Amino acid sequence: EAGVVQSPRYKIIEKKQPVAFWCNPISGHNTLYWYLQNLGQGPELLIRYENEEAVDDSQLPKDRFSAERLKGVDSTLKIQPAELGDSAVYLCASSLDHRGTDTQYFGPGTRLTVL
Amino acid sequence: AQKVTQAQTEISVVEKEDVTLDCVYETRDTTYYLFWYKQPPSGELVFLIRRNSFDEQNEISGRYSWNFQKSTSSFNFTITASQVVDSAVYFCALSEDSGGYQKVTFGTGTKLQVIP
Numbered sequence: 001e002a003g004v005v006q007s008p009r010y011k012i013i014e015k016k017q018p019v020a021f022w023c024n025p026i027s028g029h030n031t032l033y034w035y036l037q038n039l040g041q042g043p044e045l046l047i048r049y050e051n052e053e054a055v056d057d058s059q060l061p062k063d064r065f066s067a068e069r070l071k072g073v074d075s076t077l078k079i080q081p082a083e084l085g086d087s088a089v090y091l092c093a094s095s096l097d098h099r100g101t102d103t104q105y106f107g108p109g110t111r112l113t114v115l
Numbered sequence: 116a117q118k119v120t121q122a123q124t125e126i127s128v129v130e131k132e133d134v135t136l137d138c139v140y141e142t143r144d145t146t147y148y149l150f151w152y153k154q155p156p157s158g159e160l161v162f163l164i165r166r167n168s169f170d171e172q173n174e175i176s177g178r179y180s181w182n183f184q185k186s187t188s189s190f191n192f193t194i195t196a197s198q199v200v201d202s203a204v205y206f207c208a209l210s211e212d213s214g215g216y217q218k219v220t221f222g223t224g225t226k227l228q229v230i231p
Binding site for chain 1: 119150152157158159160161162165206208213216217218219221222223224
């Protein structure tokens with residue numbers, strides 16, 4: 001069974017440029033998560049989707065970040081415009097559903113560098 | 116206050132030594148879940164174990180073992196006879212109910228270096 005797929009793996013952009021990350025969850029997983037991981041820190045939730053509905057986006061900086069999960073499968077996270085402080089690893093995870101019993105499985109992440 | 120505390124930032128051991136990674140959590144929920152993930156240099160978080168709050172039995176999986184103690188709010192992870200491939204950052208995480216959905220809080224991680 002394929003795991004969570006993310007692309008690109010690495011992205012280098014200049015500040016004020018837009019950037020987008022793509023995630024394809026494990027087949028059959030209804031819940032999808034985007035996390036931000038700064039160097040030396042644990043992942044922090046940005047947004048969580050139940051199918052195509054964003055059920056928790058309280059930590060998403062909505063002035064520059066947006067996300068979508070059309071058709072409830074793969075998802076895109078966008079930053080526009082990017083700032084120097086956005087340099088981090090963006091992780092996508094999925095789980096069968098939202099219950100606490102379900103384990104989140106993570107993709108390899110996208111390492112973003114903003115110059 | 117941090118909900119998940121991993122006080123050990125970095126640990127170095129020589130291959131074949133045993134090592135224990137500490138995790139202390141804080142929650143008011145009676146039902147919750149605890150996890151350990153491994154993050155090798157490649158970056159992907161690899162799921163290792165999930166434990167629910169009602170199951171305090173220790174678990175052993177090969178060279179890995181976990182000690183869950185509710186009395187001290189700890190969920191420690193021991194690697195026996197460490198190997199170079201165990202070198203990674205290990206994260207402890209707590210899952211609590213948040214309005215009907217699970218909310219997972221990660222610790223800051225412990226970087227383990229196993230020296231050959």
